[in-house]
Amino acid sequence: MPASRRVRSTTRRSRRDLVRLLQVDLLVNLTLRDLRSKYKRSALGWTWSVLNPLVAVVVYSAVFSVFLRIQPTTGDPSGIRSYAVFLLVTLLPWQFHVTSLTEATRSITANGPLITKIWFPRWVLPTSSVLARFLTLLVEMAVLLVLIAVIEGHYAFAWIPVVLVLMALQLLFTIGLALMVGAANVYFRDVQHFLGVALAPWMFLTPILYPLDMVPTDREFLGMGYRTLYQLNPMVSWAEAYRNALYDLRFPSIERWLAIVGATVVVLALGAALFRRLEPRMAEEV
Amino acid sequence: MDGSRPGRPAVSLDGLGKKFRLTHDRNWTLKATVLNGHRTRYEEFWALRDLTLDVDHGDTFGIIGGNGSGKSTLLKVLAGILRPDEGRASVDGRLSALLELGAGFHPELTGRENVYLNGAILGFTSRDIRRRFDDIVGFAELDRFIDEPVRNYSSGMYVRLGFSVAIHVEPEVLLVDEVLAVGDLSFQKRCLDRFARLKAEGRTIVVVSHDLDMVGWLCDRTAWIQNGALRAVGPSAEVIDRFATGAEGTVGDGGNGSDPTGGGLGLERLSSDDLVRSVGLVDPNGHPTATVGSGRPVRFRVRYDADAAGEPVTVALGLYRADGTHVASINSGAATRGVSHDRSTTAADHGDGAGIVEVDYDVPTLPVQPGTYELSVALHDATMRKVLERHTHLLRFEVEPTGVDPQNGLVALGGTWAAR
Known part of the structure; x- marks a missing residue:
């Protein structure tokens, strides 16, 4: 769009220097707004954020472990064999993924009055939605580490740096996706409905409730093995890597890391590019 | 005035144009777009066209015009909310726009939390706000209620707090859209005092208003916009005069209020x-x-x-x-x-x-x-x-004078008294 580049007002340029410094404050404030207002006027308040994964673990364990008798893998080399731990180490990052995207999708449309009245960099809206959920994830993961130590008597603490790197990469990956769905939803409200439909199958196509081994290798679809096709889903890499670090207690394979870093870079770049393209007319369309 | 450079106008418009799309079918969906092959039907509508205008540093500048003339669109373009489709709009120096007071407030958060939030949205750092916090709350007269959620505020308290945050950003260029009529009389007076102070400090103020008296009183120069085009620009009294009588033309730009149509009255x-x-x-x-x-x-x-x-x-x-x-x-x-x-x-x-x-x-x-x-x-x-x-x-x-009763004000009501 050469025309729009030519007419870009110097309002933005002269302010950009300042804004570069200030966005940290803006992000902090918007993230705090998100966290503070989330459980306002509810009797249980923050208990809800604990209750949600708790109920999920109980229900999924009952259905998949007890009824359907899905066997968790035995941790190698940790030797752990517990469906609840097996499930939680991937379920918590997945729930971060789901809530982040759901909230980021509406982050711009829900702030319509703000967007049409005040100029500020719009990307902070989906980003702060993700950041707010990320803080929740940090707390949940800390609790999980303690639980594993207490219940299973094994210490995953040495793997904290690896988990933190994984989480940081997942944060960037999710911000990339959040920028895409947040911006697209301004123009097509279908996005929020599409996301509601897509997230459930996406979860079942990620090794959260069952081990990756259960995906067959001996069948083909369109000339590609089921397992290969299955692994095109980037969330498979995160699930496996989290499980390696927290359940097996080993370093994820180099292929996993490459897939994770590659997906993060691509999605973040695409998200930023799409957002930049859709940003100028947001105030008109929102 | 740290961000401004001498010799450059505070606000500069150069052939500015802004068009909107009037979508006939507002509820267009992804499906419709795909089925129509990405051709959505809309009509183009130029809300602003070919505007060229400079506002000097330290000027108080009014923008008048009828409803739908494009005044507010112009302000939004200046504020960076809308992107021009043609030409250029530039603002030199730190900008604050009072388009809607308290637009960024979250009803469930307290006044204090909202001051920080709104300040951050307007481009403040948390340190800046902490330094000015007492001034902001004092100006809004909300000391007792600042830790209450703003959903409990009256509409007057709400806009007072919004105004107070925005005015304490200490802008070099302040854009104001019809927001002076907020709060009670004493608050309005303090708002106007604050504008006068900003003016005295050499800051640039751009005011959009329907209140011709206020524009005439506050603004040195005024532009009249009609149907998205500039109809007249010049000393406020003359432009307002032309607007009021519906005439067009550019008043000679003397800048100091001199009457370019040449002295003699009569x-x-x-x-x-x-x-x-x-x-x-x-x-x-x-x-x-x-x-x-x-x-x-x-x-x-x-x-x-x-x-x-x-x-x-x-x-x-x-x-x-x-x-x-x-x-x-x-x-x-x-x-x-x-x-x-x-x-x-x-x-x-x-x-x-x-x-x-x-x-x-x-x-x-x-x-x-x-x-x-x-x-x-x-x-x-x-x-x-x-x-x-x-x-x-x-x-x-x-x-x-004709009546025996002493009268004051603008109009003669022509009524009669009766006491029983």
């Missing part, structure tokens, strides 16, 4: 080349007069050369107080439209020579306070699109 300005030949007051008995009593009948009489005009004419009158306050504007509308076609009979009636038409505007009771008033006269074509001729402050006349 009929001696009329020459035989002018369409307007005379304007005057006529008393109920049909005699020309120079004064009229407050609340008494009066007739404004305009005579013009319909022959020279060569087309149907609409006559517009503007009544002003001597201090420039706009009192009323009226135009003859359809009443004079047929006149030029059968002027032979009209002219013959008055026997004033070929082509001279006399138009009267009868006021049964002139509802203004005693004082000195001025009358502006303009002749338009029948559709009011084109100005044929205009004379500002053409006739000066006195309105004399």
Whole structure:
């Protein structure tokens, strides 16, 4: 769009220097707004954020472990064999993924009055939605580490740096996706409905409730093995890597890391590019 | 004024244009887009077109115009909310826009939390806000309620807090959209005081308003925008005058309020080349007069050369107080439209020579306070699109006191007292 580049007002340029410094404050404030207002006027308040994964673990364990008798893998080399731990180490990052995207999708449309009245960099809206959920994830993961130590008597603490790197990469990956769905939803409200439909199958196509081994290798679809096709889903890499670090207690394979870093870079770049393209007319369309 | 550079205007518009898409089917969906092959039907509408304008540092600049003229769109483009489709708009220096007060407030958060949030949205760091926090709360007079959720605030408290945060950003360029009428009288007064202080500090203020008196009082220069195009720009009093009488043109840009139409007030300005030949007051008995009593009948009489005009004419009158306050504007509308076609009979009636038409505007009771008033006269074509001729402050006349009750203000209510 050469025309729009030519007419870009110097309002933005002269302010950009300042804004570069200030966005940290803006992000902090918007993230705090998100966290503070989330459980306002509810009797249980923050208990809800604990209750949600708790109920999920109980229900999924009952259905998949007890009824359907899905066997968790035995941790190698940790030797752990517990469906609840097996499930939680991937379920918590997945729930971060789901809530982040759901909230980021509406982050711009829900702030319509703000967007049409005040100029500020719009990307902070989906980003702060993700950041707010990320803080929740940090707390949940800390609790999980303690639980594993207490219940299973094994210490995953040495793997904290690896988990933190994984989480940081997942944060960037999710911000990339959040920028895409947040911006697209301004123009097509279908996005929020599409996301509601897509997230459930996406979860079942990620090794959260069952081990990756259960995906067959001996069948083909369109000339590609089921397992290969299955692994095109980037969330498979995160699930496996989290499980390696927290359940097996080993370093994820180099292929996993490459897939994770590659997906993060691509999605973040695409998200930023799409957002930049859709940003100028947001105030008109929102 | 750290961010501004000398020699550059504070606000500069260069051929600015902004168009909107009027989508006929607003609920377009992904499916529709895919099925229509990415062709959505919409009409383009230029809300602003070809605007070129400079506002100097330290100026207080007004923007006036009717509803839908593009004033607010212009402000949003300046604020960076809307992106121009043509030309350039630039603002030099730190900017704050008061488009809607408290737009960023979250109802569930306390006043304190919202001050930090809103400040951050307006570009403050948390440290900046902490430093000014007491001032912000003090100015809004909300010390007792600052830790209450803002959903419990009255609408007055809400906008007061919003105004207070925005004004404490200490902008070099402040954009204001019709937000001065907030809060009670004492708060309004402090708002205006604050504007005066910003003005004295040499900051640039751009005000969009329908309140012509306020624009005239506050602004050094004013632009009149109509249908997205610049109709006039210049010293406020003159632009407001033109807007009020519906005339067009660019006032000579003296900048210091000098009258470029050239001094003399009165009929001696009329020459035989002018369409307007005379304007005057006529008393109920049909005699020309120079004064009229407050609340008494009066007739404004305009005579013009319909022959020279060569087309149907609409006559517009503007009544002003001597201090420039706009009192009323009226135009003859359809009443004079047929006149030029059968002027032979009209002219013959008055026997004033070929082509001279006399138009009267009868006021049964002139509802203004005693004082000195001025009358502006303009002749338009029948559709009011084109100005044929205009004379500002053409006739000066006195309105004399008539009642025994002391009166003050703008209008004479003409009522009667009764006590039981």
